[in-house]
Amino acid sequence: MSGMKRTTLFITGTDTGVGKTVLTALFLRYLRQSGVNAAALKPICSGSRDDARKIFAAMAKVQSPRSKAQSLLRLNEINPWYFRAPIAPLLAARRDKKSVELTQVLASLRATQKRFDVLLIEGAGGLLSPLGENFNSRDLITALRAMPVIVCPNRLGAVNQVLMTLEALPQPLRVKARVVLMSPPKPDAATGSNAKLLAEFCRARNIFVLPWLGRRFAADPVLRLPVVRRTLRALAAV
Numbered sequence: 670m671s672g673m674k675r676t677t678l679f680i681t682g683t684d685t686g687v688g689k690t691v692l693t694a695l696f697l698r699y700l701r702q703s704g705v706n707a708a709a710l711k712p713i714c715s716g717s718r719d720d721a722r723k724i725f726a727a728m729a730k731v732q733s734p735r736s737k738a739q740s741l742l743r744l745n746e747i748n749p750w751y752f753r754a755p756i757a758p759l760l761a762a763r764r765d766k767k768s769v770e771l772t773q774v775l776a777s778l779r780a781t782q783k784r785f786d787v788l789l790i791e792g793a794g795g796l797l798s799p800l801g802e803n804f805n806s807r808d809l810i811t812a813l814r815a816m817p818v819i820v821c822p823n824r825l826g827a828v829n830q831v832l833m834t835l836e837a838l839p840q841p842l843r844v845k846a847r848v849v850l851m852s853p854p855k856p857d858a859a860t861g862s863n864a865k866l867l868a869e870f871c872r873a874r875n876i877f878v879l880p881w882l883g884r885r886f887a888a889d890p891v892l893r894l895p896v897v898r899r900t901l902r903a904l905a906a907v
């Protein structure tokens with residue numbers, strides 16, 4: 670896998686609090702353990718910098734001798750834009766009398782893209798959540814030609830939420846998009862059938878299911894679970 674082709678995956682979701690950071694941090698660890706020169710970014714944070722810290726921790730943890738030579742990023746590189754108010758980044762920035770422009774963010778993302786073979790970028794909120802002046806995650810995905818990864822809780826309502834998010838993507842990106850259903854601690858009546866139903870509307874091989882990993886799970890044991898490894902390996906086969 671260390672020869673994985675250069676790619677950028679953009680981790681977005683149907684909502685905030687759906688498991689984007691869980692997926693980003695786990696996937697990053699998995700890739701780096703597998704010898705891939707991978708990095709993850711959370712370019713814009715509002716409210717707290719916890720997501721960027723989780724990514725920093727996942728990146729700093731060198732578990733494989735092969736990944737020792739891989740470069741690390743500082744917290745400020747993982748998250749160049751941080752605003753204190755726990756609201757949409759666009760408004761949080763305005764409260765701090767700041768503005769974030771699309772061109773600045775793209776320049777920063779492209780500079781990091783050049784340094785790594787695989788780059789994961791976590792958006793904030795969902796696909797259309799306002800990130801800065803006149804742009805959202807969809808604009809970043811489109812400009813970077815990134816592979817969209819849509820994270821959604823695996824419960825009743827997921828099919829509608831995923832289809833609405835897919836619908837909002839330009840057609841060429843829609844067919845490339847991956848969907849990751851995050852299973853809740855207690856499955857509901859739809860948890861077991863969502864993936865199959867979704868497969869009637871998009872390619873089955875683009876749909877992935879991750880299990881509930883526990884309330885305070887540790888990454889290392891979780892990354893040894895065959896079901897998690899299988900899913901991340903398939904997600905890496907882009």
Ligand SMILES: Nc1ncnc2c1ncn2[C@@H]1O[C@H](COP(=O)(O)OP(=O)(O)O)[C@@H](O)[C@H]1O
Pocket residue numbers: 682684685686687688689690691692720851852879880881882883884886
């Ligand atoms: N598969 C999962 N197993 C265990 N906990 C999960 C899982 N998916 C999400 N969570 C939990 O749900 C909460 C929100 O997840 P997070 O990744 O921070 O969401 P987002 O980045 O989309 O806002 C966190 O407490 C996280 O640990």
Ligand SMILES: [Mg+2]
Pocket residue numbers: 689690720791
């Ligand atoms: Mg997050």
